[in-house]
Amino acid sequence: MTTARRAGIDVGGTKCLGVVLSPDGDVVAEHRLPTPKGPEAIIDTLAEVAAALAPFDTIGVGVPGLVTRDGVLAAAPNLVDITHFRVGELLSARLGMQVEVDNDATCAAVTEWKVGAARGYDDFAMVTLGTGIGGGVVAGGRLVRGVNGFCGEMGHMVVHPDGPACPCGRRGCWERYASGNGLGRLAREAAVARRLTRVVEIAGGDPEQVRGEHVQAAAREGDDQALEVIDTFGRWVALGLVNLTNLLDPALFVLGGGLAAAGDIYLEPIKGWFNELLYSPHLRPHPKVVFAELGERAGAVGAALLADVH
């Protein structure tokens, strides 16, 4: 526990969301602005959000991509043309104070660990199922950062070497299957093969327009074809979670990101396939699988908490 007011800002693809936490960890202020294009404009926006959040004693920023331990955004596939962006140094110079910077999914992991679904756990993995897949790892009671700070890029784990092309330039990355985009792709494949009558209807009649939310809507009506896509999707999510379990043996997975909001329809398929795909499933405890407790503020709250875990 601290007596400080801690500020955090999450830089998303469309908006920069800032919060201030009270000493108890409650959000006591919030401010958001659209995310502009280009590094200088982003620094301006961050400074503007920070000014709106003042006063605060510490500040952290979460950004999407590979973030070094020195607060440099080395590569950011979702922020066009940004490489080697010295976020920490530039914002620190502007604000006249230390700025902690880390990956946005790592920030979400910190949030769930400190004030969310993973409170009290020493070994867990956060997996954000959004446009892509990001994540963070806590092992032995400590945030795993990696030598460069790049730990947790689990979305680019290759799970099928001949799989679909990924924007990262490789093929068959986990996020091609198990993200929100992955669900949409699986659904469109089924729709084009005329196996998703009700889903296509909900999507307005064009199989190419089918997206994850249409599958979810049909699944909630009990549509068998939609439930089959959800099951296939759950298998891909489970496959990646099994890989992480074999490697890290966590007590808990916290699933976050956009899909977590409708998590209940995915949970049983994921658990069922997890049991099918795990090695020696009957001879070992299985990790719990739960959904994130904090929604869109997870990144900003985690950014505010970075000073406690770095």
Next chain:
Amino acid sequence: MTTARRAGIDVGGTKCLGVVLSPDGDVVAEHRLPTPKGPEAIIDTLAEVAAALAPFDTIGVGVPGLVTRDGVLAAAPNLVDITHFRVGELLSARLGMQVEVDNDATCAAVTEWKVGAARGYDDFAMVTLGTGIGGGVVAGGRLVRGVNGFCGEMGHMVVHPDGPACPCGRRGCWERYASGNGLGRLAREAAVARRLTRVVEIAGGDPEQVRGEHVQAAAREGDDQALEVIDTFGRWVALGLVNLTNLLDPALFVLGGGLAAAGDIYLEPIKGWFNELLYSPHLRPHPKVVFAELGERAGAVGAALLADVH
């Protein structure tokens, strides 16, 4: 540094190898016996090896499979019919002293970390390329154990969901491709397709008899067809290392196991494919890839060092 004499025993598929380390970490005694079948016979053999190694102040044991933090071998695919084998408790009762137990590849990781190729590293992964693939992870200067103690089962990471069946019951596990057995399988496929003239010759004329060592021998002669198999194999090794890099961001990989002895012919293909398969390879430092410094004693030495890291 310690003043104690530390004993360690590695339970392999064919032999139990015990060592005693001097306070400086040198092997000052060694004893080996064949690995018998069945848990009781294994405890008898471990007690016999321990008696031959006496006197010692601490003792650890490395076993293949899933080892709990309490020293129970939960599952051991390579030791027939052994599940829930309370190695630590049973041997401790027999010897009248505390016995540390961990997975054999984890022991090898400890060895390389404390007295081998990973000395001084805080973030590295050990990958043992033997009959299968095992491993161990050190992150932020600490051995990652996992909530149950099962961290490092990276051989069962699924890298191709439609791949060949694995003895673990799943399909397309990394060790189906990137282990010694995996190399043999890749080579036999090529041999049966009549693409490995010289290798088949070295193997005695029967494509079905081709094994990894025959490919290595032909590759050393500069045989192009053999080098092509080595390249394919290097791609599979690299794919798994890339997955581990995305997830953990280590500074170093130490490759051990049987294949490490001929490591030089694999290193360039592995590094080349690593660069092809890693996301944003030009925007980030790459982990070093080196081979283990300790050979067949790695497991036993690591078992002796367990007391220092548990």
